[in-house]
Amino acid sequence: MLSVDRIDAAYDESTVLRGVSINAKKNQVTCILGRNGVGKSTLIKSIMGVLKVQEGRLTFNDKDITKAIPAKRARAGMSYVPQGREIFSSLTVEENLLLGLEANQNKKTDIFETIYRYFPVLKEMKNRKGGDLSGGQQQQLAIGRALAAEPALLLLDEPAEGIQPNIVEDIQQVIIDLKQNTETAMILVEQNIEFARSVGDYFYVMDRGRIMFEGPELVQEELEQYLSI
Numbered sequence: 001m002l003s004v005d006r007i008d009a010a011y012d013e014s015t016v017l018r019g020v021s022i023n024a025k026k027n028q029v030t031c032i033l034g035r036n037g038v039g040k041s042t043l044i045k046s047i048m049g050v051l052k053v054q055e056g057r058l059t060f061n062d063k064d065i066t067k068a069i070p071a072k073r074a075r076a077g078m079s080y081v082p083q084g085r086e087i088f089s090s091l092t093v094e095e096n097l098l099l100g101l102e103a104n105q106n107k108k109t110d111i112f113e114t115i116y117r118y119f120p121v122l123k124e125m126k127n128r129k130g131g132d133l134s135g136g137q138q139q140q141l142a143i144g145r146a147l148a149a150e151p152a153l154l155l156l157d158e159p160a161e162g163i164q165p166n167i168v169e170d171i172q173q174v175i176i177d178l179k180q181n182t183e184t185a186m187i188l189v190e191q192n193i194e195f196a197r198s199v200g201d202y203f204y205v206m207d208r209g210r211i212m213f214e215g216p217e218l219v220q221e222e223l224e225q226y227l228s229i
């Protein structure tokens with residue numbers, strides 16, 4: 001459903017991604033692993049279109065989206081949870097979710113019941129300002145907002161980073177539930193190997209802007225070489 005074909009991406013003059021190719025499939029969690037600064041977030045940004053690629057091609061549901069702006073990719077079914085959970089602090093929880101609904105083709109708030117079932121705390125706090133939530137609650141809201149679009153492809157950039165363990169478990173359960181009950185394809189950038197292993201179906205390991213390893217299992221040797229384990 002998503003195919004990234006030999007892309008290069010750069011910030012100004014410095015090239016960060018070099019000939020990166022990955023695929024994501026319906027109903028599967030595709031994990032991107034690698035040390036700090038190897039280009040994982042840059043890859044996710046290139047997929048969402050926040051960063052333009054210089055070379056290569058992106059295809060989403062058989063359409064070439066290489067030059068499409070992020071809003072068009074969102075309308076086509078992509079949702080993005082950036083690293084650092086960028087929610088709107090001055091809007092309420094419910095207003096944040098309503099913004100997510102904008103990208104949803106059927107625009108029905110029925111999806112909110114599913115989101116509130118996944119993250120009951122969001123229902124309890126639906127009239128509170130996003131900025132009043134704890135870090136973990138804001139991460140739940142960021143994921144909830146992305147799910148309000150009922151995406152075909154969900155991009156998650158380190159959702160477990162800096163989050164307390166019980167909320168990490170909730171997020172893990174949501175990913176597993178989405179796999180079991182929907183056709184959502186997910187791309188998960190993660191430093192937490194156990195988290196990635198527990199939900200992942202296919203793994204890519206990056207180093208200095210390139211894919212060094214890919215496969216359905218994480219091989220210990222590759223982990224030691226590229227993830228300093």
Ligand SMILES: Nc1ncnc2c1ncn2[C@@H]1O[C@H](COP(=O)(O)OP(=O)(O)OP(=O)(O)O)[C@@H](O)[C@H]1O
Nearest residue numbers: 011016034035036037038039040041042043083191
């Ligand atoms: N906005 C930016 N402008 C210039 N350089 C950037 C920018 N964002 C990232 N970089 C650089 O691009 C490289 C890859 O960064 P990226 O954030 O993609 O790595 P990452 O693998 O996601 O790391 P982390 O796990 O720390 O988020 C790094 O050298 C980083 O310093």
